[in-house]
Amino acid sequence: MSTPQADPTAFLAGLYDPDPLALSRLRDSLVGAAAAADLIDVAYRTIDSPVGTLLLAATEQGLVRVAFDLEDHDLVLVGLADKISPRVLLAPKRLEDATRQLSEYFEGGRTTFSLPLDFRLTTGFRRAVLAHLPAIAYGHTESYSQVALAAGSPRAVRAVGTACATNPIPVVVPCHRVVRSDGSFGGYRGGPAAKSLLLELERTGAR
Amino acid sequence: MLRLPDVSKAPFETLVDQHGATVLRVCRAVVGFHEAQDAWSETFLAALRAYPELPDGANVEAWLVTIAHRKAIDITRARARAPVPVDEAPETRSTVGLPTVPDPIWTEVAALPSRQRQAVAYHYLAGLPYQQVADIIGGSVEAARRAAADGINSLRRNHPQSEQKADSR
Numbered sequence: 001m002s003t004p005q006a007d008p009t010a011f012l013a014g015l016y017d018p019d020p021l022a023l024s025r026l027r028d029s030l031v032g033a034a035a036a037a038d039l040i041d042v043a044y045r046t047i048d049s050p051v052g053t054l055l056l057a058a059t060e061q062g063l064v065r066v067a068f069d070l071e072d073h074d075l076v077l078v079g080l081a082d083k084i085s086p087r088v089l090l091a092p093k094r095l096e097d098a099t100r101q102l103s104e105y106f107e108g109g110r111t112t113f114s115l116p117l118d119f120r121l122t123t124g125f126r127r128a129v130l131a132h133l134p135a136i137a138y139g140h141t142e143s144y145s146q147v148a149l150a151a152g153s154p155r156a157v158r159a160v161g162t163a164c165a166t167n168p169i170p171v172v173v174p175c176h177r178v179v180r181s182d183g184s185f186g187g188y189r190g191g192p193a194a195k196s197l198l199l200e201l202e203r204t205g206a207r
Numbered sequence: 208m209l210r211l212p213d214v215s216k217a218p219f220e221t222l223v224d225q226h227g228a229t230v231l232r233v234c235r236a237v238v239g240f241h242e243a244q245d246a247w248s249e250t251f252l253a254a255l256r257a258y259p260e261l262p263d264g265a266n267v268e269a270w271l272v273t274i275a276h277r278k279a280i281d282i283t284r285a286r287a288r289a290p291v292p293v294d295e296a297p298e299t300r301s302t303v304g305l306p307t308v309p310d311p312i313w314t315e316v317a318a319l320p321s322r323q324r325q326a327v328a329y330h331y332l333a334g335l336p337y338q339q340v341a342d343i344i345g346g347s348v349e350a351a352r353r354a355a356a357d358g359i360n361s362l363r364r365n366h367p368q369s370e371q372k373a374d375s376r
Contacts, residue, residue: 014310018228030251039255081218086258088218
């Protein structure tokens with residue numbers, strides 16, 4: 001804070017009142033008006049989960065991104081603005097279904113997701129890999145080479161690893177069910193602890 | 208704040224976060240405390256619509272204030288075209304909590320001539336340099352500077368708190 005006496009406009013202080021209550025009401029009505037005018041290209045919200053705070057983002061087509069804490073949510077949003085559209089708003093309504101299904105999943109009561117997904121952040125072979133992943137049943141795992149075979153390129157084991165590591169919709173698209181042939185977990189976008197927690201959750205939930 | 212060299216535009220949410228309060232102040236000063244909400248909403252909705260076309264590296268705050276300026280003119284004109292005579296102000300119900308009670312200085316600002324009000328809002332409340340203020344309100348940079356100074360002087364004269372603080376007599 002600078003010295004108030006030195007400021008010749010100190011008497012204007014009343015004009016600088018930030019009025020957070022008025023602003024939060026205005027924000028809410030802006031989100032409503034923007035949704036009504038189809039101007040929210042990317043809606044997002046965050047949710048608490050056993051694997052930390054998750055960022056959920058959806059286009060009008062469907063869920064486009066799930067991001068872990070350690071990915072840095074601010075950076076993820078900047079990336080979405082860059083790759084999809086800068087019309088990015090905190091607008092939880094579009095994510096109601098995703099939020100509910102994820103919370104059911106984390107409680108052990110849901111074994112498959114039924115959500116529209118938008119795979120625009122991935123292409124080509126990676127996309128083919130991700131398309132196969134929901135076929136790995138809840139509580140089960142496949143090795144990277146099994147997934148490579150299923151995706152039609154048996155020798156592309158390393159590319160399967162990359163596809164899983166760059167999965168834009170983790171948890172919902174279950175790349176955590178892909179593990180090393182020796183049974184060890186392998187890498188994970190949300191960190192090894194998150195992968196182990198999800199596999200453990202599914203082991204107990206499946207019973 | 209986050210800055211990456213290879214990223215062109217911030218998520219719109221960041222604009223609302225960083226500039227929402229400033230735009231609200233500007234709207235309150237230019238169209239009046241109570242109509243400021245409409246001006247704010249129309250400004251951000253128009254900005255959201257146009258945002259993808261905003262050139263990279265543009266001064267976002269000046270851009271938002273320019274939009275707010277135009278929306279304020281629209282609102283002021285609409286108000287002048289359709290005056291609604293009422294004996295008493297209609298009772299409106301606040302949707303969330305108590306209505307905000309404006310600081311008395313807003314009344315003083317509302318009483319300023321419009322160019323002074325705009326110059327004060329854009330320079331003192333939005334922090335734009337006089338060159339940008341002149342670009343928005345028209346006229347020369349010197350005229351913008353004078354309008355802001357005149358506005359501030361008359362606020363200083365009229366605002367009771369400034370007289371208490373004045374130690375010149």
